[in-house]
Amino acid sequence: MSGTRLARNEQINGWLFIAPSVLLIGIFLVYPILWSLWMSFQVGKGMNFSFGGFTNIIRLTKDPIFQIALTNTLIFLVFQVPIMLTLALLLASALNDPKLKFRGFFRTAIFLPCVTSLVAYSALFRSMFSNEGVVNKTLMAMHIIDQPILWTSDPFWAKVLVISAITWRWTGYNMIFYLAALQNIDRSIYEAAKIDGVPAWARFTQITVPMLKPVILFTSVTSTIGTLQLFDEVFNITEGGPANATMTLSLYIYNLTFRFMPSFGYASTVSYVIVVGVAILSFVQFYLARERSRA
Amino acid sequence: MNMSTNGWRRLIGAAVMAGASMLSVSAALATEITVWCWAPEFNGAAMKAAAEAYAKSNPDVTLNIVDFDKGALEQKLQTQLAAGITTDLPDIVLIEDYGAQKYLQSFPGAFESLTGKVDYSKFAPYKVSLATVGDNTYSLPFDSGATGLFYRTDLLDKAGFKPADLEGITWDRFIEIAKEVEAKTGQKMIDIDINDAGVIRIMLQSAGSWYFNADGSPNIVDNAVLKAALTTYQKILQSGIYKPVSGWNDYTAAFMGGEVASVYTGVWIVGGIKGNQELSGKWGVAPIPKLDGVEGATNFSNLGGSSWYVLASSPNKDAAIDFLNKVWAGDVDFYQKILVGQGAFGTWMPAREGDAYKSADPFFSNQPVWQNFSDWVQKIPGVNYGIFTNEADQAVLAQIPAIQAGGSIEDAIKAIDAQIQQQIQ
Numbered sequence: 001m002s003g004t005r006l007a008r009n010e011q012i013n014g015w016l017f018i019a020p021s022v023l024l025i026g027i028f029l030v031y032p033i034l035w036s037l038w039m040s041f042q043v044g045k046g047m048n049f050s051f052g053g054f055t056n057i058i059r060l061t062k063d064p065i066f067q068i069a070l071t072n073t074l075i076f077l078v079f080q081v082p083i084m085l086t087l088a089l090l091l092a093s094a095l096n097d098p099k100l101k102f103r104g105f106f107r108t109a110i111f112l113p114c115v116t117s118l119v120a121y122s123a124l125f126r127s128m129f130s131n132e133g134v135v136n137k138t139l140m141a142m143h144i145i146d147q148p149i150l151w152t153s154d155p156f157w158a159k160v161l162v163i164s165a166i167t168w169r170w171t172g173y174n175m176i177f178y179l180a181a182l183q184n185i186d187r188s189i190y191e192a193a194k195i196d197g198v199p200a201w202a203r204f205t206q207i208t209v210p211m212l213k214p215v216i217l218f219t220s221v222t223s224t225i226g227t228l229q230l231f232d233e234v235f236n237i238t239e240g241g242p243a244n245a246t247m248t249l250s251l252y253i254y255n256l257t258f259r260f261m262p263s264f265g266y267a268s269t270v271s272y273v274i275v276v277g278v279a280i281l282s283f284v285q286f287y288l289a290r291e292r293s294r295a
Numbered sequence: 296m297n298m299s300t301n302g303w304r305r306l307i308g309a310a311v312m313a314g315a316s317m318l319s320v321s322a323a324l325a326t327e328i329t330v331w332c333w334a335p336e337f338n339g340a341a342m343k344a345a346a347e348a349y350a351k352s353n354p355d356v357t358l359n360i361v362d363f364d365k366g367a368l369e370q371k372l373q374t375q376l377a378a379g380i381t382t383d384l385p386d387i388v389l390i391e392d393y394g395a396q397k398y399l400q401s402f403p404g405a406f407e408s409l410t411g412k413v414d415y416s417k418f419a420p421y422k423v424s425l426a427t428v429g430d431n432t433y434s435l436p437f438d439s440g441a442t443g444l445f446y447r448t449d450l451l452d453k454a455g456f457k458p459a460d461l462e463g464i465t466w467d468r469f470i471e472i473a474k475e476v477e478a479k480t481g482q483k484m485i486d487i488d489i490n491d492a493g494v495i496r497i498m499l500q501s502a503g504s505w506y507f508n509a510d511g512s513p514n515i516v517d518n519a520v521l522k523a524a525l526t527t528y529q530k531i532l533q534s535g536i537y538k539p540v541s542g543w544n545d546y547t548a549a550f551m552g553g554e555v556a557s558v559y560t561g562v563w564i565v566g567g568i569k570g571n572q573e574l575s576g577k578w579g580v581a582p583i584p585k586l587d588g589v590e591g592a593t594n595f596s597n598l599g600g601s602s603w604y605v606l607a608s609s610p611n612k613d614a615a616i617d618f619l620n621k622v623w624a625g626d627v628d629f630y631q632k633i634l635v636g637q638g639a640f641g642t643w644m645p646a647r648e649g650d651a652y653k654s655a656d657p658f659f660s661n662q663p664v665w666q667n668f669s670d671w672v673q674k675i676p677g678v679n680y681g682i683f684t685n686e687a688d689q690a691v692l693a694q695i696p697a698i699q700a701g702g703s704i705e706d707a708i709k710a711i712d713a714q715i716q717q718q719i720q
Contacts, residue, residue, distance in 0.1 A: 043720075046377070046401025063717045064710070065689075131541055152541040153489050155696055241490040243693045258370045260686050260718065261397050262377055 042265035056269035069252040077227045092178030111172040122236030155245035174219045181215040217289045326614045332389035333365035337566035341633040345622045348629040376402040381608030386615040391601040393684040406433045407605040419642040435619040439640045440561035440600030441672040443580040450556040454479040461581040466527045469584040473536035486549035487537040492688040498524035501596035503676030506687035515712040523589045532699040561598040565638020595674040690714035
């Protein structure tokens with residue numbers, strides 16, 4: 001009898017302890033999420049809402065900017081995430097070499113972009129890559145190009161610019177995860193492989209990469225989410241231009257809410273597209289990783 | 296928004312306002328009016344001049360003028376109005392005419408109606424109608440965006456063109472002149488930022504057309520003026536007469552610094568051009584070129600232009616309205632000062648009787664530029680901007696790279712129409 005009462009008391013105490021955080025999460029997380037779900041079925045201009053059923057979803061299928069934004073976001077994802085993660089992995093294993101001099105310096109240097117503010121570095125990239133910016137001047141002085149590249153007014157180069165910018169900003173961040181995980185790989189595995197005559201590249205692909213699989217999965221999920229939410233860079237460097245060539249879903253949501261005639265309902269619908277996209281892609285990544293570990 | 300939140304908000308708002316008005320009474324007339332505007336060398340400078348003019352008779356009122364980037368200002372305003380948080384809003388805000396109806400219609404009650412408080416019969420009627428919803432007018436109309444072709448007289452002279460050669464020309468002739476100027480001086484005629492659709496807006500209004508019909512429906516597919524405008528712009532983009540730039544700063548730097556020989560834009564650019572006094576006496580102004588073969592085409596148009604609005608949530612709105620009324624709708628001398636200083640071409644008609652409007656300007660090679668603009672402004676075809684100009688601009692910009700690459704204008708127009716149809720629902 002007393003045991004049950006004790007258990008119940010403990011349960012109540014437990015709930016009391018977590019009550020503040022549950023309450024806060026409820027107010028600031030669950031409520032807005034549910035509210036935005038409700039909003040995504042509303043139509044109307046500005047503060048005049050009315051229930052529109054599936055109108056917004058039908059609008060998605062006919063909206064050319066939404067389709068461009070979705071395509072651009074996927075292009076950024078497909079090119080940028082693999083490039084960045086491969087670079088981060090290679091850098092991490094290079095910087096993990098105990099014989100390398102100035103390791104600390106290189107690690108800091110590569111991680112440093114990550115502590116800069118997104119807006120500040122975007123502004124710098126914008127000025128460096130302007131038509132008469134330092135990048136074009138350098139390339140022309142080296143006779144690699146003879147006409148300045150119109151980084152921000154050519155649809156192709158604008159995409160290249162955005163991909164370069166995010167890669168610069170986030171490679172070091174992902175590298176730190178790999179470096180940390182590499183510390184957990186037993187040196188003796190590499191030694192044994194070396195003695196067996198396994199070449200360096202094979203040691204990388206056959207030992208390092210498989211041992212890092214959980215971390216690679218983690219970084220690819222977080223990078224995917226980050227790219228799907230890409231906003232600061234495109235907003236500050238290209239403003240989505242030229243001709244929507246760097247328009248992303250997040251920037252489009254922003255435009256729908258704050259730049260165009262405000263249509264909060266439709267903007268919520270587009271944000272739920274990101275939610276669904278993140279869920280699907282994360283599931284696919286987990287699924288692929290699980291299959292491979294069985295094989 | 297449900298009723299109870301609104302009710303609460305009003306109650307709290309009333310309480311805050313009551314508190315604030317008691318404060319202002321007890322603090323013995325130390326009122327500060329906060330103003331948001333963009334372009335410090337133009338709107339900001341004009342507002343500063345207005346503050347000085349007002350301070351003479353009202354030393355107890357100070358003005359806090361906050362300069363933003365125009366995009367940032369619009370977004371900050373829209374965010375706060377949408378959130379219903381009025382505490383950080385200014386007392387007076389500058390809004391561009393293209394966006395006025397959007398704000399007035401999306402946020403009913405956010406702006407103070409000035410009908411009955413301002414004598415609108417003294418303002419240019421087109422400016423008044425841009426800020427009118429139903430029976431109420433909300434703005435204190437400010438500047439006209441009457442367009443001109445601002446050119447460097449010295450460079451044009453070197454290429455063999457007199458000021459008269461630039462009067463009443465077509466865009467085709469403009470391109471020929473531009474080629475000649477580059478051949479003789481080695482300098483490009485203009486600079487273009489292809490992420491800015493201003494030139495299309497200039498061309499449309501110069502022939503009395505717009506993206507939308509008077510009833511707000513899109514006017515794209517069978518719009519002969521739009522077709523002519525895009526065709527003309529394609530010619531300009533393919534002629535190589537321009538220096539490509541990106542962003543507003545680079546755009547203005549090119550003509551202000553003397554890199555390119557001319558710019559076609561609103562009269563408000565004078566504030567920027569006069570920023571470089573080294574080129575004083577080397578500038579002239581002509582009407583903009585006109586579209587060829589379009590019915591109703593003129594050499595006169597409008598780009599931008601904006602007006603002052605008082606926020607209904609402002610605790611100092613009476614002081615703000617008094618300030619606007621006394622200076623912006625009552626001080627002829629003030630208008631002369633901002634005309635010469637900033638090229639702020641007001642739409643308060645009595646100001647046109649002042650001396651500055653009638654005299655020649657030495658900066659512009661002693662041309663009677665202000666008299667000219669006074670004439671031109673009368674000839675600008677009137678159009679109704681509607682509430683979706685921003686969206687239409689984006690739809691046009693999306694097609695510019697294809698047009699630049701020589702793509703079909705018909706296809707571009709179809710794509711523009713499709714995008715606008717989607718955006719305006």
